[in-house]
Amino acid sequence: MEKYTVYSPKSITKLMTEEEQLAPGHRACIGCGEALAVRLACKALGNSVIIVNATGCMEVVSSQLPYTSWRVPWIHTLFENTAAVASGIEAGLKIMTKKGKRLPSDVTVVAMAGDGGTSDIGLQALSGALERGHDFIYICLDNEAYMNTGIQRSSATPYGASTTTSPAGKVSIGQITWKKNMPAIAAAHDIPYVATACPSYPFDLMTKVSKAAAIKGPAYLHILSVCPTGWRCPTELTIRIGRLATQTGVFPLYEVEHGKYKLNVDPPKLKLVSDYLKLQGRFRHLSEDAINEIQQRVNEEYAKLKEQVSLKLGSIALAGKDCGV
Amino acid sequence: MTTKTGIEVSVAIGEAVRLANADVVAAYPITPQTHIVEHLAELVADGDLAAEYIPVESEHSAMSACLGAAAVGARTFTATAGQGLELMHEVLYVASSMRLPIVMAVANRALSSPISIWGDHSDAMAVRDTGWIQIFTENGQEVIDTVLCAFRIAEDQRVLLPVMFHLDGFHLTHMVEPITFPEKSKVDQFIPPNEYPLPLDPNKPVTMGGFGPPPIYTEVKWAQEIKLREAKEVILQVWQEFGDTFGRYYSPLEGYRSEGSRVLLLTMGSFSETAMAAIDKMKGDGKDVGLINLRLWRPFPFAEIRQAVKDAEVLIVLDRALSFGGPGGPVCSEIRSALYQQERKPKVIGFVGGLGGRDISVAGFEEIVSRGIEISETGSSQEFEIFGVRE
Numbered sequence: 136m137e138k139y140t141v142y143s144p145k146s147i148t149k150l151m152t153e154e155e156q157l158a159p160g161h162r163a164c165i166g167c168g169e170a171l172a173v174r175l176a177c178k179a180l181g182n183s184v185i186i187v188n189a190t191g192c193m194e195v196v197s198s199q200l201p202y203t204s205w206r207v208p209w210i211h212t213l214f215e216n217t218a219a220v221a222s223g224i225e226a227g228l229k230i231m232t233k234k235g236k237r238l239p240s241d242v243t244v245v246a247m248a249g250d251g252g253t254s255d256i257g258l259q260a261l262s263g264a265l266e267r268g269h270d271f272i273y274i275c276l277d278n279e280a281y282m283n284t285g286i287q288r289s290s291a292t293p294y295g296a297s298t299t300t301s302p303a304g305k306v307s308i309g310q311i312t313w314k315k316n317m318p319a320i321a322a323a324h325d326i327p328y329v330a331t332a333c334p335s336y337p338f339d340l341m342t343k344v345s346k347a348a349a350i351k352g353p354a355y356l357h358i359l360s361v362c363p364t365g366w367r368c369p370t371e372l373t374i375r376i377g378r379l380a381t382q383t384g385v386f387p388l389y390e391v392e393h394g395k396y397k398l399n400v401d402p403p404k405l406k407l408v409s410d411y412l413k414l415q416g417r418f419r420h421l422s423e424d425a426i427n428e429i430q431q432r433v434n435e436e437y438a439k440l441k442e443q444v445s446l447k448l449g450s451i452a453l454a455g456k457d458c459g460v
Numbered sequence: 461m462t463t464k465t466g467i468e469v470s471v472a473i474g475e476a477v478r479l480a481n482a483d484v485v486a487a488y489p490i491t492p493q494t495h496i497v498e499h500l501a502e503l504v505a506d507g508d509l510a511a512e513y514i515p516v517e518s519e520h521s522a523m524s525a526c527l528g529a530a531a532v533g534a535r536t537f538t539a540t541a542g543q544g545l546e547l548m549h550e551v552l553y554v555a556s557s558m559r560l561p562i563v564m565a566v567a568n569r570a571l572s573s574p575i576s577i578w579g580d581h582s583d584a585m586a587v588r589d590t591g592w593i594q595i596f597t598e599n600g601q602e603v604i605d606t607v608l609c610a611f612r613i614a615e616d617q618r619v620l621l622p623v624m625f626h627l628d629g630f631h632l633t634h635m636v637e638p639i640t641f642p643e644k645s646k647v648d649q650f651i652p653p654n655e656y657p658l659p660l661d662p663n664k665p666v667t668m669g670g671f672g673p674p675p676i677y678t679e680v681k682w683a684q685e686i687k688l689r690e691a692k693e694v695i696l697q698v699w700q701e702f703g704d705t706f707g708r709y710y711s712p713l714e715g716y717r718s719e720g721s722r723v724l725l726l727t728m729g730s731f732s733e734t735a736m737a738a739i740d741k742m743k744g745d746g747k748d749v750g751l752i753n754l755r756l757w758r759p760f761p762f763a764e765i766r767q768a769v770k771d772a773e774v775l776i777v778l779d780r781a782l783s784f785g786g787p788g789g790p791v792c793s794e795i796r797s798a799l800y801q802q803e804r805k806p807k808v809i810g811f812v813g814g815l816g817g818r819d820i821s822v823a824g825f826e827e828i829v830s831r832g833i834e835i836s837e838t839g840s841s842q843e844f845e846i847f848g849v850r851e
Binding site: 182183184185195198200201202203205206207208209211212216218219220221222223225227229230231233234236240242259260266267 | 517530536661666669
């Protein structure tokens with residue numbers, strides 16, 4: 136991945152299409168990591184795509200009537216049903232192609248939702264769609280709170296973060312629960328492909344989107360989207376903070392392909408979590424003890440992930456053979 | 461040559477959906493809708509219906525999957541009941557507002573609590589204002605004919621609105637009735653292919669479901685209201701054409717021995733059949749009473765209602781739903797409001813009954829009519845009366 140840390144202009148080598156499916160002029164905040172993530176994902180997807188968007192930041196900034204930022208077919212209906220709408224689209228395309236009612240062409244169905252739309256209100260619909268095995272990509276754009284409605288906590292908000300509904304106060308640290316492990320929940324559905332990504336690693340993100348599109352069956356991408364507005368950080372630090380999330384082990388970049396874990400960025404030595412936390416106002420109230428507690432947790436989680444990565448699939452003898460079943 | 465078949469009405473709905481060549485069925489099981497979706501799943505499993513059956517994890521997702529399927533131009537069907545319809549509630553508004561021609565059967569069921577799997581119209585009335593075309597059905601044959609008309613109406617380019625039709629849970633869903641199935645070739649002619657004008661298609665990108673700021677929202681809603689009202693003309697045309705093709709004619713409401721009657725009883729759904737028997741009996745006893753069966757609930761048939769009741773002195777309306785703390789049952793209250801400005805109008809007396817699957821017999825309807833006439837003469841201290849309640 137390291138070779139992609141420097142942007143390569145077209146004159147040297149064309150690594151990225153110049154075509155923009157998400158048109159400029161949308162209303163995202165300055166420094167929005169999510170808009171960048173969507174832009175990059177769209178570049179990887181190309182034009183043969185149908186996007187289903189949940190209610191949330193992305194929908195609001197890109198679709199205010201009578202304008203649209205979308206140059207590809209795009210639909211928004213409600214908050215919690217994105218995966219279900221995508222199921223209907225996928226099934227509809229499949230049967231109509233079969234019946235010859237439309238030209239057979241490869242259309243990628245992509246559902247997009249925020250962390251609230253995914254890990255809270257949309258979890259049931261997502262679980263249903265993953266379990267049924269629809270051929271689609273689900274992208275969770277995780278900015279770690281309900282940013283569109285004014286920075287309210289979600290189950291994806293990290294421990295210790297101050298939000299408007301988990302405010303740090305005289306007797307509270309802010310968010311008192313640990314971030315829900317959404318990629319693990321997705322992986323528990325035994326789908327062909329699960330990956331984490333961050334627009335601070337653009338080529339890694341695009342590669343994963345392309346891979347997800349090529350795979351038959353459900354693919355789940357969890358993209359960390361730095362939100363300067365909600366994270367209380369300078370807008371020019373979006374990319375740096377995203378990189379720090381990975382470099383500190385707070386948000387590791389990995390893939391789970393047919394059950395096999397792979398770390399995509401594996402620094403020889405992780406940076407201190409405090410390097411990541413100290414740049415963000417949402418963590419500014421944290422005591423040294425609290426930061427140590429978070430550091431401890433990150434170490435443990437990272438070790439668990441490394442353990443998963445080192446697991447060799449297929450090394451366990453099949454019980455049935457020995458038992459004569 | 462078509463012959464009558466004895467068949468359970470729920471199973472017959474599946475057969476009608478097969479005749480209509482549905483592309484996608486997304487459904488979640490709930491009593492008393494289950495036999496409908498079970499039969500559809502069987503038809504798909506046997507290859508008798510070339511459709512995608514999406515066994516979703518909730519009714520919210522059932523209707524949401526229908527949105528997606530309809531948005532790519534697939535002919536889309538679902539069915540639900542009671543709590544399921546309530547869980548779909550917010551999605552129903554999206555279906556109509558985004559002009560997605562979905563067809564849905566509602567096996568009418570009472571709402572919790574206490575939980576009841578049996579029939580009444582509480583579920584239907586709770587979704588009254590969701591912008592769907594809504595049709596109440598009276599018997600098995602009418603249900604089947606309504607399935608076919610519903611696809612035709614919903615997908616008409618002048619309409620493009622979802623249609624839900626109501627059939628009483630158990631009282632109709634689980635009855636075995638003699639039903640005539642139209643010939644497939646005639647159905648194919650009657651329901652042309654679904655040509656949804658602006659589907660989601662990478663070759664012609666559209667944005668669907670953008671957010672509406674204050675300068676736009678009112679106009680969007682008004683346009684939707686106009687379309688729903690104008691849909692009535694198309695509904696009438698489709699019913700006419702259906703009658704000309706298959707020999708059975710339908711109308712927004714129909715009178716049964718109502719012409720010139722001083723007293724009229726108004727009912728909806730399968731209870732109308734029992735009410736007819738009651739009317740026959742009362743006519744036989746020399747009573748001057750007739751029946752109105754209200755079929756088209758949305759768009760509301762104002763003109764037809766006014767015309768049908770203008771010469772009556774008393775109009776007794778039976779609702780199978782309670783509007784808690786309100787002026788009476790929802791149907792009665794709408795009819796009162798439709799007649800209020802009229803020069804000539806009957807006294808409108810409201811009853812609520814048949815809740816949570818409680819039957820109303822022929823004798824029950826006689827009692828309702830007698831009490832209604834009494835109230836019209838002496839008045840009542842209540843806005844409406846509840847029939848057959850044990851106090």
